[in-house]
Amino acid sequence: MSEDLQTLQRRLADFAAARDWEQYHTPKNLAAALSVEAAELVEIFQWLTPEQSAKIMTDPASAARVEDEVADVLAYLLQFCGVLGIDAAAALAAKIERNEERFPANRPSRHSPE
Amino acid sequence: MSEDLQTLQRRLADFAAARDWEQYHTPKNLAAALSVEAAELVEIFQWLTPEQSAKIMTDPASAARVEDEVADVLAYLLQFCGVLGIDAAAALAAKIERNEERFPANRPSRHSPE
Amino acid sequence: MSEDLQTLQRRLADFAAARDWEQYHTPKNLAAALSVEAAELVEIFQWLTPEQSAKIMTDPASAARVEDEVADVLAYLLQFCGVLGIDAAAALAAKIERNEERFPANRPSRHSPE
Amino acid sequence: MSEDLQTLQRRLADFAAARDWEQYHTPKNLAAALSVEAAELVEIFQWLTPEQSAKIMTDPASAARVEDEVADVLAYLLQFCGVLGIDAAAALAAKIERNEERFPANRPSRHSPE
Numbered sequence: 001m002s003e004d005l006q007t008l009q010r011r012l013a014d015f016a017a018a019r020d021w022e023q024y025h026t027p028k029n030l031a032a033a034l035s036v037e038a039a040e041l042v043e044i045f046q047w048l049t050p051e052q053s054a055k056i057m058t059d060p061a062s063a064a065r066v067e068d069e070v071a072d073v074l075a076y077l078l079q080f081c082g083v084l085g086i087d088a089a090a091a092l093a094a095k096i097e098r099n100e101e102r103f104p105a106n107r108p109s110r111h112s113p114e
Numbered sequence: 115m116s117e118d119l120q121t122l123q124r125r126l127a128d129f130a131a132a133r134d135w136e137q138y139h140t141p142k143n144l145a146a147a148l149s150v151e152a153a154e155l156v157e158i159f160q161w162l163t164p165e166q167s168a169k170i171m172t173d174p175a176s177a178a179r180v181e182d183e184v185a186d187v188l189a190y191l192l193q194f195c196g197v198l199g200i201d202a203a204a205a206l207a208a209k210i211e212r213n214e215e216r217f218p219a220n221r222p223s224r225h226s227p228e
Numbered sequence: 229m230s231e232d233l234q235t236l237q238r239r240l241a242d243f244a245a246a247r248d249w250e251q252y253h254t255p256k257n258l259a260a261a262l263s264v265e266a267a268e269l270v271e272i273f274q275w276l277t278p279e280q281s282a283k284i285m286t287d288p289a290s291a292a293r294v295e296d297e298v299a300d301v302l303a304y305l306l307q308f309c310g311v312l313g314i315d316a317a318a319a320l321a322a323k324i325e326r327n328e329e330r331f332p333a334n335r336p337s338r339h340s341p342e
Numbered sequence: 343m344s345e346d347l348q349t350l351q352r353r354l355a356d357f358a359a360a361r362d363w364e365q366y367h368t369p370k371n372l373a374a375a376l377s378v379e380a381a382e383l384v385e386i387f388q389w390l391t392p393e394q395s396a397k398i399m400t401d402p403a404s405a406a407r408v409e410d411e412v413a414d415v416l417a418y419l420l421q422f423c424g425v426l427g428i429d430a431a432a433a434l435a436a437k438i439e440r441n442e443e444r445f446p447a448n449r450p451s452r453h454s455p456e
Contacts, residue, residue, distance in 0.1 A: 004203050005119065011210050018219035024389045027180075028159040028167035032260055032388045034187070035152035039263075039381030041194075042149045042270075045142040046374045047366045050277070053142035057198050067200055070191070071209035073148070074202050077187055080155075084171050086181055088188050089118050095185035096125050105132035138275045146274045146374055149381075153267030156384075160260045161252045163392070232431050233347065239438050246447035256387040256395035262415070263380035269422075270377045273370040281370035285426050295428055299437035301376070301419055302430050305412070308383075312399050314409055316416050317346050323413035324353050333360035 009078040027084055034076035041069040123192040148190035155183040237306040262304035269297040351420040376418035383411040
């Protein structure tokens with residue numbers, strides 16, 4: 001994993017340890033927290049048209065809210081990976097390689113990444 | 115953002131462009147897809163005790179499934195940030211600084227990050 | 229709650245008891261399972277345009293999938309309410325009354341139910 | 343569907359029509375809103391132990407919050423079913439019958455409802 005993600009992951013771990021929050025950070029709880037934050041991101045867009053959603057960052061208040069939820073999602077993802085010893089960036093690199101075989105670029109395919 | 119995340123984000127963007135999938139990748143749709151992948155991570159843990167959840171990586175099949183869902187969550191997070199021009203690592207660094215002020219380490223506090 | 233919902237709730241409770249699944253059915257686990265099923269419903273629509281989503285029931289395979297996920301969401305909602313002694317229909321009736329005061333019909337308002 | 347659910351579904355439809363909210367109520371948006379409300383239910387439990395989660399209704403403030411989220415989940419489920427013409431109770435009854443065949447009570451089985 002990159003230096004930056006490692007640094008962030010370490011800061012999050014230190015933050016939790018300093019507040020005695022590690023007891024709450026089971027993989028099960030962190031996965032749930034990650035899904036809750038992802039839903040808060042969805043909530044921002046739930047009543048918007050596709051076109052409105054593409055312009056979300058032009059409104060400063062909405063932009064700040066989106067960035068805040070992105071931060072929360074990444075925070076729980078890194079904490080989840082931290083307690084389980086997973087290298088998220090390496091997992092994604094491996095997945096991209098698998099997908100390049102599953103979905104050849106020169107053949108038509110419906111969108112169905114997962 | 116770190117070189118590695120930037121590289122992954124670029125590979126995901128190229129992958130989508132080569133398959134003409136960009137039309138599907140509105141921020142609204144990518145946020146929904148992110149939440150679906152986060153739920154697939156939750157699903158792995160939904161009937162496990164906290165103790166069982168902590169040992170999930172000792173079973174190779176479960177470990178592979180967890181890493182696969184982590185990859186999917188990070189993939190959609192990076193694609194979401196890519197279409198909106200958000201630097202996820204910078205957003206998280208800023209959030210950690212805000213949280214260090216909101217939740218001082220030397221005062222007792224219930225866990226309630228969001 | 230209506231007779232029908234009560235009957236369904238009882239059948240679900242008997243089904244779980246006969247398979248010794250009650251041990252898994254903590255409110256926390258059932259809430260997670262409910263959210264996973266809701267995400268599976270979202271997944272059906274994630275790449276569709278609003279217009280395509282409105283026609284989902286015209287495709288028999290998609291219609292069956294939607295009905296299946298609706299059944300799962302209702303099943304976990306009823307089981308969640310069953311273990312906690314909540315009358316979901318009464319809770320909703322009370323909520324509608326509160327919302328009728330919060331969102332008067334004769335005044336313009338942005339959509340923001342929650 | 344039972345009279346009660348039908349009545350609630352009708353009240354929700356009238357409520358939306360009176361506020362000109364029908365334009366937002368595509369199946370895609372309602373599925374997303376349902377998943378957001380389910381996540382808000384998960385959020386209440388995310389840091390609790392299984393034992394704490396079983397006692398959630400003994401705290402009046404938590405009990406009110408749980409009932410409120412249950413109402414929201416049921417509201418969006420009924421609105422989703424309303425726009426698509428789905429009878430949720432009938433879909434669940436059919437699913438229970440299928441599950442009774444898939445998971446015979448007299449044979450041991452891991453929990454895996456979906």
